[in-house]
Amino acid sequence: MNADLRRTLSLTAAAALGLASVPWLASDFWLSLALTCVMYAGLAVTWAMFSGATGYLSLATSAFFGIGAYVTAWGLGTLPYLLLVPLGGLAAAAFAALVGLAVLHLRGAYFAVLTFGLGELVRHAITYFEKTYAKTVGRVLSDVPESSVVYLTVLLVTAIAVAACAAVRASRLGLALAGIGADEGRAQTLGVDTRRVKIVAFALSAFFAGALGAAVAVRWTYVEPSSVFNPFIGFQTVLIAMLGGAQTLIGPLASAIVFSILTELLRLQFPYAYLMLLGALLILLVLYLPGGIATLIHRPRRTDG
Amino acid sequence: MAFWIELAGSGLITGGIYALVAMGLNLQYGLMRIMNISHGEFLMLGAYLTWLAHVAFGIHPVAFLPVVALALFATGLLAYRLCFRRILRTSPSVEAIEARSLLVGFGLMYLVQNAAYLAWGADMRGYSFLADAIEFGGARFAANGLVAFGFAVAMSLGLIALLRWTLVGKAVRAMMQSPVGAQLVGIDTAVLHPAVFGAGLALAGIAGALLSMVYEITPGMGEPYTVTALIVITLGGLGSASGCLAGGLLLGLVEAFGMHFTSPSLKMLLSYGVFIGVLLARPKGLFAR
Numbered sequence: 350m351n352a353d354l355r356r357t358l359s360l361t362a363a364a365a366l367g368l369a370s371v372p373w374l375a376s377d378f379w380l381s382l383a384l385t386c387v388m389y390a391g392l393a394v395t396w397a398m399f400s401g402a403t404g405y406l407s408l409a410t411s412a413f414f415g416i417g418a419y420v421t422a423w424g425l426g427t428l429p430y431l432l433l434v435p436l437g438g439l440a441a442a443a444f445a446a447l448v449g450l451a452v453l454h455l456r457g458a459y460f461a462v463l464t465f466g467l468g469e470l471v472r473h474a475i476t477y478f479e480k481t482y483a484k485t486v487g488r489v490l491s492d493v494p495e496s497s498v499v500y501l502t503v504l505l506v507t508a509i510a511v512a513a514c515a516a517v518r519a520s521r522l523g524l525a526l527a528g529i530g531a532d533e534g535r536a537q538t539l540g541v542d543t544r545r546v547k548i549v550a551f552a553l554s555a556f557f558a559g560a561l562g563a564a565v566a567v568r569w570t571y572v573e574p575s576s577v578f579n580p581f582i583g584f585q586t587v588l589i590a591m592l593g594g595a596q597t598l599i600g601p602l603a604s605a606i607v608f609s610i611l612t613e614l615l616r617l618q619f620p621y622a623y624l625m626l627l628g629a630l631l632i633l634l635v636l637y638l639p640g641g642i643a644t645l646i647h648r649p650r651r652t653d654g
Numbered sequence: 655m656a657f658w659i660e661l662a663g664s665g666l667i668t669g670g671i672y673a674l675v676a677m678g679l680n681l682q683y684g685l686m687r688i689m690n691i692s693h694g695e696f697l698m699l700g701a702y703l704t705w706l707a708h709v710a711f712g713i714h715p716v717a718f719l720p721v722v723a724l725a726l727f728a729t730g731l732l733a734y735r736l737c738f739r740r741i742l743r744t745s746p747s748v749e750a751i752e753a754r755s756l757l758v759g760f761g762l763m764y765l766v767q768n769a770a771y772l773a774w775g776a777d778m779r780g781y782s783f784l785a786d787a788i789e790f791g792g793a794r795f796a797a798n799g800l801v802a803f804g805f806a807v808a809m810s811l812g813l814i815a816l817l818r819w820t821l822v823g824k825a826v827r828a829m830m831q832s833p834v835g836a837q838l839v840g841i842d843t844a845v846l847h848p849a850v851f852g853a854g855l856a857l858a859g860i861a862g863a864l865l866s867m868v869y870e871i872t873p874g875m876g877e878p879y880t881v882t883a884l885i886v887i888t889l890g891g892l893g894s895a896s897g898c899l900a901g902g903l904l905l906g907l908v909e910a911f912g913m914h915f916t917s918p919s920l921k922m923l924l925s926y927g928v929f930i931g932v933l934l935a936r937p938k939g940l941f942a943r
Contacts, residue, residue: 406753451934456749459933461689461756462884469881470926477920584760591757621768628764635757636740639750 354519357598358512365508372497381568384500386609388565391507392582393590393601395557398514399550400587401595402526405456409448409464411583412471413441413555417562418577419475422488425567430494434502434564441559442552444471449548456533465580472578479574487573494567502564510557515598517550526550585612588627592634659793661910667799667868669906670806671861675879676886676898677813678857681850684830684893687752688738688851691759693883694876695766696855700726700862701871702774708781715783715867716801719860726859730852733762738851763877770873780870802864809860810899817895826850830893878922885929891939900941 371383392410400407417437424433452463479485493499517523525546528536537543566572589608594600615623679693700722707713707721737758745751784797817823829836829843829850837843861879865871886905890897905928912924932940 404749404753406756451930455933455937459888459937461753462691462881463930463933466881466926466929469922473920473922477917477923584764587757587760621772624764624768625772628761628766628768631761631764632737632758635754635761636737639744639754 351519354515357515361508361511361515365504368504369501372500377496380496380500382610382613384496384503384565384568385613386606387500387504387507388561389585389589389609390602390605391503391510391561392558392586393593393605394507394514394598395510395554396586397590397593397595397598397601398517399526399554401590401597401601402523402530403547403550404530405453405547405551406461406587407464407551407554408461408580408583408587409445409467409555410558410586411578411580412464412468413445413558414562414582415468415471415475415574415578416441416444417559417564418566418572420559421563421566422490422572422577425490426492430498430567431502434506434560437563437566438506438556438560441562442556445555446548446552449551453544453547453551465583468578468580468583472574475578476574487571487576490567490570490572493570496568499564499567503561506557506560506564510561511598511602513553513557517553518598522546522550588631592630656793659790660795661914662907663790663793663795664799665907665910666903667795667803667906668909669903670803670810671865671902672879672882672886672905673810673899673902674806674857674861674864676883676890676902677810677895678854678861679880679883680887680890680893680895680898681826681854681857683887685826685833685847685850687748687755688741689752689756689759690738690762690854691756691880692762692766692876693759693854693858694878694880695763695770696726696729696876697858697862697865697879698770698871698873698876699729699766700859701866701875702770702779702862702873703859704863704866705779705781705871708783715781715863716805719805719863722859722863723856727852727856730855731848733855734848734851737762739848767873767876774873776872776874778870778872780866783867796868798867802868805864806861807899809857810895810902813857814895814899822846882925885925885932888929888932888937889940891941894939894941897939897941901939904940 368383368387372380375383392414396407396410399405417434417440420437420440421430421433424436428436448464448467452460455463476486479488494502517526525536525541525543528539528541529543529547533543562577566577569576585608589604590601592600592608593602593604612623615626675693675697679690682688682690682693703722703725704715704718707718708715738755741751741754741758745754784801786797787794788797788800817827825836825841825846828839828841829846833843833847862871862876865875882905886898886901888901889905890899890901905925908928909921909924913921916924
């Protein structure tokens with residue numbers, strides 16, 4: 350373990366411990382805001398781990414998130430909440446691995462559109478399944494854990510996610526992912542099993558999205574496909590990671606905090622104007638700062654040299 | 655029997671619109687890999703323009719088609735000038751163009767869709783146009799659907815002919831094959847490229863105008879059409895206009911019959927099933943040789 354990684358891990362642990370005090374210090378409103386921040390930090394960091402490094406633009410985050418949420422919706426009451434969180438992650442990871450086997454040879458727009466379609470596909474499949482076999486549209490979650498428990502669980506998942514991403518970046522897997530992003534053909538020639546690497550990383554990032562979905566689902570007392578498979582969750586994740594700088598670790602974390610606060614404060618009051626602003630921001634950033642805000646602070650390692 | 659004709663007819667009518675939308679997107683993507691994911695939003699704009707002109711000024715929707723086409727063409731030139739030109743100039747590789755234009759497309763989608771929500775609200779809008787039924791051998795079709803289908807297919811065939819037999823069409827095809835090569839043989843790509851991008855949006859606008867004659871419209875109507883257009887492009891093969899027409903009609907039929915035999919709520923599942931199936935089995939399109 351090198352010094353850089355050790356420093357990142359201890360910083361993550363310290364930040365998580367500090368943030369763990371929020372339930373005892375803040376009001377309900379701020380606790381809920383902190384929960385949103387931490388959730389998007391986890392989603393954006395794990396998205397960036399795969400998509401930021403490889404350049405495979407995945408829009409499947411909402412699919413993984415929703416799968417996790419539905420594991421909780423189906424299992425709550427029979428299984429303990431803390432067991433459902435990793436189960437949700439495993440379900441999403443299994444789904445990602447299966448999908449990855451089939452579609453990870455596609456690049457560019459096809460991959461992006463296909464993964465976007467996945468969210469819709471799973472959403473429609475679950476809606477159909479619930480309507481036909483369970484004769485219901487959504488599910489009411491009874492005896493949900495307290496909001497502080499939910500917050501701490503989400504914080505724990507995100508902390509593990511950040512640590513995992515830091516570890517991946519320092520490992521052979523991380524180097525292989527960056528190699529795929531720079532030039533997949535060359536990585537293959539140099540002996541990287543690109544197919545296996547891509548599937549492992551895709552499933553790992555899906556695991557955290559699913560676990561976060563499973564952990565956050567109890568926040569809503571009523572779970573239905575259109576709310577947990579909301580494409581907005583996926584878009585917001587991509588946006589946060591790209592704006593922050595998807596090739597860095599700190600970029601997505603920082604922009605997750607900024608954007609979650611912005612969203613919570615503005616979205617309810619000016620829903621349409623806020624989304625227009627987001628759209629305009631995205632365009633401006635892609636045009637004038639394609640590496641994300643993180644490039645303003647420090648130049649990322651050159652990957653194309 | 656009449657029932658089956660009606661079913662096939664309704665599938666073909668939707669399919670004709672799909673073909674038109676997909677051709678517009680194909681023009682943009684085939685050239686320089688601009689993945690304009692906000693394509694459907696411009697379809698929605700076309701639909702709202704037509705609705706507005708009809709409700710506010712009583713203008714005949716068919717007579718308004720050229721105005722919609724021109725307006726969307728101008729919008730396309732503007733969008734190209736403001737957003738996509740910079741991407742093309744600064745991106746290091748084709749992949750970067752693809753990824754960045756996709757993100758800019760998402761931005762445009764947010765911008766245009768929410769502007770429409772802000773301007774017109776989330777309610778369904780519509781007007782009655784040629785709603786009488788016409789009979790064909792026992793099968794009954796709404797006249798507006800037939801008009802929309804006729805225009806969609808005529809426009810598609812016109813475009814195919816234009817691309818195949820005119821000098822401009824030849825230049826566009828040359829540019830699709832190799833932008834640099836086209837420049838070398840004297841094609842002014844700096845003029846032609848924005849024009850083709852604008853023409854793509856004009857096609858989306860016309861498709862939207864035709865849709866507004868048949869269905870009710872909402873600001874969110876465009877998004878599914880973007881996805882469907884991508885499916886059609888995949889079916890028909892990248893850069894192939896006639897593939898788009900065949901793929902669009904085919905997808906319309908698959909959806910109509912599929913929904914009849916299963917359930918209407920499975921429409922999206924059917925389309926995605928076709929999409930994934932084709933991508934896995936024939937990634938170059940159904941008609942690739």
